[in-house]
Amino acid sequence: xxxxxxxxxxxxxxxxxxxxxxxxxxxxxxxxxxxxxxxxxxxxxxxxxxxxxxxxxxxxxxxxxxxxxxxxxxxxxxxxxxxxxxxxxxxxxxxxxxxxxxxxxxxxxxxxxxxxxxxxxxxxxxxxxxxx
Numbered sequence: 001x002x003x004x005x006x007x008x009x010x011x012x013x014x015x016x017x018x019x020x021x022x023x024x025x026x027x028x029x030x031x032x033x034x035x036x037x038x039x040x041x042x043x044x045x046x047x048x049x050x051x052x053x054x055x056x057x058x059x060x061x062x063x064x065x066x067x068x069x070x071x072x073x074x075x076x077x078x079x080x081x082x083x084x085x086x087x088x089x090x091x092x093x094x095x096x097x098x099x100x101x102x103x104x105x106x107x108x109x110x111x112x113x114x115x116x117x118x119x120x121x122x123x124x125x126x127x128x129x130x131x132x
Contacts, residue, residue: 019065019110020047026108026120032059036093044089048108057102060090062126065110068118075123078107080132087129105129 024034031053039046048061064077078086083105090103107126112118 015065015067015114016063018114020063022065022110022112022117022120023048023061023063023108026122027061030122039089039093041089041092044085044092046086046089046093049093057104058094058099059104059106060086060093061106061108062086063108063110067113068111075107075126078127083127083129083132090129 020037024037027034027048027050032050033053033055034048034050035058036046036049039049046060047063048059050059050061051057052059062078062082066072086105090105093099094101094103104125105127107123109119109121109123110117111120
């Protein structure tokens with residue numbers, strides 16, 4: 001039983017890592033500069049940190065990857081607790097690097113099976129942590 005749980009978790013982690021790579025490829029095609037991937041602060045992490053093409057806005061991107069079996073909307077997958085954790089991590093990132101930039105929180109949903117992306121959905125300004 002323990003081995004099956006470990007295998008399921010490993011597959012979930014591999015799917016998530018693949019989704020993040022696909023999200024980075026997508027963002028680059030849209031002119032974003034990727035600053036960080038999988039940035040960690042304790043148990044909190046930020047999937048992708050990028051700058052918009054005009055370098056005016058830092059974007060913290062939460063990536064949700066699905067095989068298509070799960071029809072939950074990307075916005076529904078980002079809970080209040082997750083938003084709070086993203087806000088704390090983003091605040092730490094901004095303070096760590098003494099940044100004075102506009103920030104935005106996006107969600108990118110990747111649906112597919114490695115190596116085939118069936119659909120990418122990019123929700124810009126998906127949430128404001130101050131309003132949650």
